[in-house]
Amino acid sequence: GNSVTQMEGPVTLSEEAFLTINCTYTATGYPSLFWYVQYPGEGLQLLLKATKADDKGSNKGFEATYRKETTSFHLEKGSVQVSDSAVYFCALVISNFGNEKLTFGTGTRLTIIP
């Protein structure tokens, strides 16, 4: 079946540090890949996405590139801020007879220290 493996947390960084959160996937077919962010007490928000190999998704200074050869979609940001503190989820979708089920990783809690 499909699965997503992401970096275990929690991750604690100082403000302005470089961030990488690793994500790899296993899927039959051609998935679309996503990063969702969950701020404290809130639902999930789509951060960025990529729908085919070599696509780069980007938003709010975050980037991730769909690497088919390594089945990876690592999240990066060059200089993190305190406001980036949240839980980050890597996810994939393969549409299956109309079910747009998202398969999620376990989430990585990120804390940024001033």
Added chain:
Amino acid sequence: EAQVTQNPRYLITVTGKKLTVTCSQNMNHEYMSWYRQDPGLGLRQIYYSMNVEVTDKGDVPEGYKVSRKEKRNFPLILESPSPNQTSLYFCASSFASGQQFFGPGTRLTVL
């Protein structure tokens, strides 16, 4: 404002007492889905619906029911809740193959 709403946001109940968590969206989305979030497991799909009167099981449907009588609403029903259903629940909606929008979550505790 385009949004997915869930009620209640927090609920503490006892084993066996039937409850319903409501989900409503105002974006005219065909597709709606319920997930539960548990530590170390991420989010797992419970049920989904592709349109009115069309529902199907996700990965963890045991102990849950849903209905889709109107396009905007997709309630999650626990006929006889048990402690292993203590979790954080999210409703999501989208157009077919579109971006999914999530509700704010319902934290359920079953004693």
